[in-house]
Amino acid sequence: MNKTTKVTVDAVEIIHRRYFKGRPERLKALEEARADDDVARKIFELRTKAGLTQAQLGKLIGTTASVISRLESADYEGHSLAMLRRIGAALNQRVEIKFVPIRRSA
């Protein structure tokens, strides 16, 4: 491993220690942000793989491009199942929800 990689890893470690160690509420916020980002990215992928623009997908589900853009924004937290299903229906996808256990400790 070269020096650059080493430095980067250390930086991540330092940041982690400084902001997250022993502060579960920060970790929780991070996880939620990641989850939102995840949904946003899934919508983006579904749309682009279908070869559609935001305006086109918007039209398909009866709304506008700005709405799609908002849904694909990584820091948008307001996703509803209804909206996910509308998008899924337009792109022939079923929306599956699963609760999966989180293992305690680490």
Added chain:
Amino acid sequence: MNKTTKVTVDAVEIIHRRYFKGRPERLKALEEARADDDVARKIFELRTKAGLTQAQLGKLIGTTASVISRLESADYEGHSLAMLRRIGAALNQRVEIKFVPIRRSA
């Protein structure tokens, strides 16, 4: 197979032919209703398996029993990802969203 079973099967067949055959918009409504029912049941199972009453789960996520009851109602369509995550967080579950392709025709 006994007579009762036979009759029931026939009835289902008749109903299906009468209301759904060749009417995709009805099938669609049915699928959506099923999906909502599914989420409602998942919440119910998660809660009961954790041995909690609606009031207890409500308290855990900072709301009341009536709200939980509404979420567990089969014909409620207003689920948000935010609420599902709150419930998941209280019960140590991560909420996973997946778009899965629907195969055409049948």
Added chain:
DNA sequence: CAGTCTATTCGCATATTTGCGATAGCGCAA
């Protein structure tokens, strides 16, 4: 029987999402 626990439903205030036009930025091709 009364009393308790649980769940459901109603009504309404508050909070949040959605709808949508307007605007701006960016990349690209003419």
Added chain:
DNA sequence: TTGCGCTATCGCAAATATGCGAATAGACTG
């Protein structure tokens, strides 16, 4: 450069979810 397509962001109205107390009903127990 100009024009065009695509995306991001803003602002506000409208629609919808949430918060929560009250009333109701059923099951169960004393």
